[in-house]
Amino acid sequence: MQLPNDYQTQMTHLLGEEADSFFATYQEEPSRGLRVNSLKLTPTDGKDRLPFTLTPIPWTDTGFFYDHHKDRPGKHVFHAAGLYYIQDPSAMAPAEALDPKPGERVLDLCAAPGGKTTQIAAKMKGSGILIANEISRERRKALVENIERCGVRNAIVLGEDPRHLTTRFAGWFDRILIDAPCSGEGMFRKDPATMERWSLRSTQAAAELQFSILEATAPMLRTGGRLVYSTCTFNPRENESVIHQFISNHPEFEVVRAPGVNHFSPARPDWANLDPSLNHAVRLWPHRLRGEGHFICVLEKRAGEEGARQKPGKLPPVHKEAAHVFSNFAKETLVEDIFPGPYTLFGDHLYHIPDDLPSLKGLVVERPGLHLGQAKRKHFAPSHALALALKSEEVKRRINLSPKDEQLQRYLRGEALPYEGEKGWTLVTVDHFPLGWGKVSGGLLKNHYPKWLRSEVV
Numbered sequence: 413m414q415l416p417n418d419y420q421t422q423m424t425h426l427l428g429e430e431a432d433s434f435f436a437t438y439q440e441e442p443s444r445g446l447r448v449n450s451l452k453l454t455p456t457d458g459k460d461r462l463p464f465t466l467t468p469i470p471w472t473d474t475g476f477f478y479d480h481h482k483d484r485p486g487k488h489v490f491h492a493a494g495l496y497y498i499q500d501p502s503a504m505a506p507a508e509a510l511d512p513k514p515g516e517r518v519l520d521l522c523a524a525p526g527g528k529t530t531q532i533a534a535k536m537k538g539s540g541i542l543i544a545n546e547i548s549r550e551r552r553k554a555l556v557e558n559i560e561r562c563g564v565r566n567a568i569v570l571g572e573d574p575r576h577l578t579t580r581f582a583g584w585f586d587r588i589l590i591d592a593p594c595s596g597e598g599m600f601r602k603d604p605a606t607m608e609r610w611s612l613r614s615t616q617a618a619a620e621l622q623f624s625i626l627e628a629t630a631p632m633l634r635t636g637g638r639l640v641y642s643t644c645t646f647n648p649r650e651n652e653s654v655i656h657q658f659i660s661n662h663p664e665f666e667v668v669r670a671p672g673v674n675h676f677s678p679a680r681p682d683w684a685n686l687d688p689s690l691n692h693a694v695r696l697w698p699h700r701l702r703g704e705g706h707f708i709c710v711l712e713k714r715a716g717e718e719g720a721r722q723k724p725g726k727l728p729p730v731h732k733e734a735a736h737v738f739s740n741f742a743k744e745t746l747v748e749d750i751f752p753g754p755y756t757l758f759g760d761h762l763y764h765i766p767d768d769l770p771s772l773k774g775l776v777v778e779r780p781g782l783h784l785g786q787a788k789r790k791h792f793a794p795s796h797a798l799a800l801a802l803k804s805e806e807v808k809r810r811i812n813l814s815p816k817d818e819q820l821q822r823y824l825r826g827e828a829l830p831y832e833g834e835k836g837w838t839l840v841t842v843d844h845f846p847l848g849w850g851k852v853s854g855g856l857l858k859n860h861y862p863k864w865l866r867s868e869v870v
């Protein structure tokens with residue numbers, strides 16, 4: 413791997429005696445990780461059921477190393493069922509530091525493709541409000557797909573520049589994650605394309621952007637709330653220096669000790685002659701642990717200006733007919749009334765939304781809540797997102813297949829299956845984990861597995 417010359421000089425200068433062992437990691441393969449989705453199964457269940465060789469990742473309860481020479485978890489049907497998320501082991505650390513709880517209001521500001529969003533959602537256990545924001549329209553698609561695949565019920569996906577959110581959500585969030593856009597030095601080994609975009613100037617530009625994102629975000633945190641700033645770069649300009657500049661402007665913010673310190677290395681304020689409290693932030697080094705490069709800083713807001721709390725906002729009213737067709741579908745298909753509303757309609761698409769959400773008017777809204785499906789005149793077509801957000805026992809009709817069943821392969825290819833069951837919408841599950849919808853009539857299960865996902869799985 414040919415590293416940029418300026419980068420080699422920078423790291424040699426910063427690391428001194430340690431530089432050789434650091435550079436040696438570029439001759440090694442990156443470790444691979446997957447995180448069991450605890451919205452669907454416990455990590456212990458995951459270790460027992462997933463047909464891969466898994467070794468626990470020490471800094472998270474749900475993460476495991478896997479052997480990519482032996483196992484291809486991205487291709488397995490359990491991936492399509494959202495049982496896990498493939499994620500760099502180090503990238504699992506920021507959401508651990510954020511430590512979100514059920515019932516809280518959480519913002520994941522730079523969210524795509526959703527590794528940390530789905531990890532935060534699992535920790536929130538479906539309770540509270542998770543706002544996942546991603547400025548790039550292209551990247552939002554993957555974010556939505558991952559949120560849906562993982563069965564997240566309480567996420568709203570926005571597509572805003574952070575500056576447009578500041579006053580709307582003033583003082584509103586209990587926790588905020590800024591997994592900032594960065595020069596990506598920590599990812600050169602895993603994603604060499606990052607190197608092509610790197611230059612000393614790009615690190616300076618990244619630092620300026622990161623500072624402006626922090627400034628726009630700070631007012632959205634309530635007093636007593638927690639903000640985690642993370643990057644996947646080694647550059648002190650984008651890490652310690654940005655935080656130093658930020659806390660100099662905002663004395664109400666304090667750097668607190670990041671959890672998992674024993675596994676990680678302290679930050680290096682000495683590299684830029686900065687505030688020693690920055691020592692509480694951590695660095696993840698590829699020559700010191702099995703993962704790529706990361707920086708994590710936990711900030712708490714002690715006092716200061718409390719933004720005006722926003723009143724719940726009004727979303728467009730839901731046409732009675734749409735609520736009615738969904739209610740009929742729910743009565744016919746679900747065991748209990750688990751989605752009692754409120755709802756909102758985008759076109760003819762119905763969403764289940766949290767009831768105390770501030771107004772989203774004027775913002776780029778990709779998903780206002782859980783996509784329930786499409787209300788077409790007298791009929792309701794349930795969404796794939798709904799299938800994946802359900803538990804097998806929450807539906808009246810289901811067909812369970814095993815991963816090796818030939819019928820399952822046919823279902824995943826989009827074929828109809830012969831089936832003499834009760835008529836109506838039927839959840840297709842693999843080992844009792846929802847995979848998608850089918851509709852039974854006349855001795856056939858008509859296939860409603862999404863076209864864009866067909867034949868991805870082996």
Ligand SMILES: C[S@@+](CC[C@H](N)C(=O)[O-])C[C@H]1O[C@@H](n2cnc3c(N)ncnc32)[C@H](O)[C@@H]1O
Nearest residue numbers: 522523524525526527528547548551591592593
């Ligand atoms: C490190 S990535 C996020 C990875 C994500 N948190 C995950 O775990 O999957 C940083 C994200 O910031 C977004 N971004 C780029 N410019 C931005 C800006 N000006 N404001 C906010 N986000 C930005 C990028 O599109 C990118 O998706």
